[in-house]
Amino acid sequence: MTEPGSTAVLLIVFGALMAASVFFSRALNRLGVPVVLLFLALGILGGSEGLGGIEFNNYELAFRLGTIALVLILFDGGLNTAHSSLRRSILPAGILATVGVLGTAALLAVIARLLGLDWKYAILLGAIVSSTDAAAVFAVLRGGNIRVKERVRSTLEVESCVNDPMAVILTVAAVQFASTQTPIGLQLLVEIPVQLIIGAIVGLAVGYGTRWLLNVMTISTGGLFPVATLASAFLAYGLATLAYGSGFLSVFVAAAVLGNGPLPYKAGLTRVHDAIAWFSQVSMFLMLGLLVYPSQLIPVSGTGLLLGLALAFLARPIVVTLCLLPFRWPWREVSFTSWVGIRGAVPIVLATFPVMAGIPGSEQLFHLVFFVVVISALITGVSLVPLTKRMKLAEPNAPISPVALEMNSLRRMHGEVRVYHIDPSLAVCGVRLSQIRFPEESAAILIVRGDHLLAARGNTTLEAGDHVYVFCRPEDRPFIELLFGQTISQ
Amino acid sequence: MKLCDIVSRDAIVAGLQSSTRDEVVAELVDALVRAGKVASNIREEIIASVLERERKGSTGFGKGVAIPHVKQKGVKGMVAAVGVSESGIDFNALDKQPVYSVFLLISPAEDPEQHLRAMEVIFKNLSQDNFRRFLRQATQVDDVWTLLTDADDQQLPA
Numbered sequence: 001m002t003e004p005g006s007t008a009v010l011l012i013v014f015g016a017l018m019a020a021s022v023f024f025s026r027a028l029n030r031l032g033v034p035v036v037l038l039f040l041a042l043g044i045l046g047g048s049e050g051l052g053g054i055e056f057n058n059y060e061l062a063f064r065l066g067t068i069a070l071v072l073i074l075f076d077g078g079l080n081t082a083h084s085s086l087r088r089s090i091l092p093a094g095i096l097a098t099v100g101v102l103g104t105a106a107l108l109a110v111i112a113r114l115l116g117l118d119w120k121y122a123i124l125l126g127a128i129v130s131s132t133d134a135a136a137v138f139a140v141l142r143g144g145n146i147r148v149k150e151r152v153r154s155t156l157e158v159e160s161c162v163n164d165p166m167a168v169i170l171t172v173a174a175v176q177f178a179s180t181q182t183p184i185g186l187q188l189l190v191e192i193p194v195q196l197i198i199g200a201i202v203g204l205a206v207g208y209g210t211r212w213l214l215n216v217m218t219i220s221t222g223g224l225f226p227v228a229t230l231a232s233a234f235l236a237y238g239l240a241t242l243a244y245g246s247g248f249l250s251v252f253v254a255a256a257v258l259g260n261g262p263l264p265y266k267a268g269l270t271r272v273h274d275a276i277a278w279f280s281q282v283s284m285f286l287m288l289g290l291l292v293y294p295s296q297l298i299p300v301s302g303t304g305l306l307l308g309l310a311l312a313f314l315a316r317p318i319v320v321t322l323c324l325l326p327f328r329w330p331w332r333e334v335s336f337t338s339w340v341g342i343r344g345a346v347p348i349v350l351a352t353f354p355v356m357a358g359i360p361g362s363e364q365l366f367h368l369v370f371f372v373v374v375i376s377a378l379i380t381g382v383s384l385v386p387l388t389k390r391m392k393l394a395e396p397n398a399p400i401s402p403v404a405l406e407m408n409s410l411r412r413m414h415g416e417v418r419v420y421h422i423d424p425s426l427a428v429c430g431v432r433l434s435q436i437r438f439p440e441e442s443a444a445i446l447i448v449r450g451d452h453l454l455a456a457r458g459n460t461t462l463e464a465g466d467h468v469y470v471f472c473r474p475e476d477r478p479f480i481e482l483l484f485g486q487t488i489s490q
Numbered sequence: 491m492k493l494c495d496i497v498s499r500d501a502i503v504a505g506l507q508s509s510t511r512d513e514v515v516a517e518l519v520d521a522l523v524r525a526g527k528v529a530s531n532i533r534e535e536i537i538a539s540v541l542e543r544e545r546k547g548s549t550g551f552g553k554g555v556a557i558p559h560v561k562q563k564g565v566k567g568m569v570a571a572v573g574v575s576e577s578g579i580d581f582n583a584l585d586k587q588p589v590y591s592v593f594l595l596i597s598p599a600e601d602p603e604q605h606l607r608a609m610e611v612i613f614k615n616l617s618q619d620n621f622r623r624f625l626r627q628a629t630q631v632d633d634v635w636t637l638l639t640d641a642d643d644q645q646l647p648a
Contacts, residue, residue: 084586087586423543423546425539425542425543425546425560425561426543426546427559427561427602427605427606427609428602428606429561429602430561430602431602431603431606435603435606436606437610477584478551478552478584479551479613481547481551481584482549482551482557482609482613483606483609484547485543485546485547486546486547486548487547
């Protein structure tokens with residue numbers, strides 16, 4: 001078919017796949033199945049052996065687009081990771097993301113060898129599936145069905161954001177070993193910290209640099225702010241990678257610096273990056289699904305199933321338990337952390353490395369990795385909600401307000417709009433607004449009660465279940481939160 | 491409203507023994523029970539309610555102080571206990587720093603406005619640098635009580 005016809009057909013097929021992904025995601029979320037699996041399945045359905053008939057086996061392009069998508073997903077993850085979560089969880093998460101990844105890779109390689117794989121494939125497989133997936137972990141932990149205990153949740157989230165670099169380093173070394181028989185030596189123990197340190201330094205520099213620029217520059221159009229932050233995400237990855245550092249870590253660090261500091265147009269930026277991350281996730285999994293040939297999945301299904309189970313029930317639990325020993329966490333929290341080792345896009349993208357390096361048999365390995373990822377996501381996703389309740393790790397989740405009222409300022413302004421959920425235990429529940437002595441420069445501005453929007457007037461009595469929007473100066477926040485409880489995200 | 495009208499002198503614990511948030515809340519509720527301000531049969535209920543409120547957001551609002559509070563059915567009058575900790579307690583405070591001085595406020599559920607007024611009075615005093623400093627340094631019940639009475643004397647009529 002000639003242009004523009006072929007482009008039109010391509011856009012129709014992709015449009016239909018993306019629309020189907022969005023349409024079915026809610027139903028799947030209710031079942032606890034990570035939505036990413038739906039995107040993968042739809043990708044397979046659209047592929048050359050499915051209904052769509054799209055012929056796609058360009059691993060280089062898949063790697064490039066996959067990397068861009070991961071950069072955008074990690075950037076969004078960093079932007080939404082609060083400094084307090086980072087501080088609380090960086091030690092356990094850091095150990096899981098380094099020693100834990102190394103241990104999981106080694107243990108899984110041994111298991112794969114015992115299952116009959118050659119050492120070179122066993123080592124490759126171990127390295128490729130060693131890291132948990134930020135997109136999948138965020139999707140199941142923030143899916144809205146349940147709120148997992150803060151310490152466990154932030155450790156799992158931060159771990160998933162900072163463990164990809166380690167998996168990349170190990171995979172590159174494993175590919176080298178498989179293609180040139182270069183032994184994986186002690187130099188790796190030096191390379192790993194060096195790459196992580198360089199990545200972190202570049203990320204800090206890009207993050208603080210972007211923050212400074214955005215605050216001093218006069219940008220007249222709100223739409224240009226996300227362009228600037230996107231530039232920062234790409235620069236963080238590119239500069240760190242060229243400087244022999246970890247690009248993924250750099251992206252996460254840069255985003256965390258931006259997300260935790262004062263930024264103009266912040267609410268708008270967060271929304272745009274959230275949408276970009278979802279778009280990246282849908283497109284990436286659809287594309288990775290297209291790369292898969294169901295006919296090639298069948299021969300590896302037996303080994304894939306065993307490896308997936310070994311990863312979930314053996315390798316990860318052993319490694320996580322050992323890594324968390326020094327922190328003396330209760331066994332319930334350790335077991336839960338062991339369980340939520342969801343694999344996702346990173347292993348599938350990493351599985352394109354050996355294919356691109358021309359290692360014989362690597363396409364089969366790609367399909368094996370795919371199988372392990374699906375098993376991991378499926379068993380963890382489906383069991384997550386019942387397990388959280390059974391292990392008593394669920395925390396009460398303040399209901400999300402049906403209204404988003406945000407302030408988007410092109411310049412840095414002194415003040416913010418915060419939303420609070422009124423619980424009977426709060427001091428302000430049952431009192432009239434006029435009875436609350438708000439600080440001089442702060443005030444309640446809107447109340448959402450059920451489906452009604454109420455103007456905040458003095459004679460309005462706050463009732464349990466209300467969402468109250470308060471405009472407040474940062475310095476008034478301690479008093480406001482003493483009366484209204486913790487602010488909730490919109 | 492004055493601090494001395496709210497705080498029970500017999501429920502001032504100048505040297506808190508507990509080291510965790512939950513234990514401190516229990517220790518201060520016990521002080522109020524011993525002072526005869528709270529009936530012993532609702533002790534558990536009060537502790538659970540105070541901790542439930544903490545789960546909605548820490549009442550440690552920064553600078554080493556916290557005001558755990560509850561509006562409770564079955565309580566006759568408003569009352570507060572004060573605790574001072576030498577080693578500091580992790581209250582998951584807004585500034586993530588340990589808490590050294592704790593005001594535990596218990597009010598009848600029927601009078602939310604009085605509860606709010608008392609919170610404001612305690613907050614206003616704890617916002618003063620000098621008040622916080624002297625409270626943290628207090629080692630005797632009398633030190634705390636003198637500080638409260640002095641603060642009341644300096645308070646401008648509302």
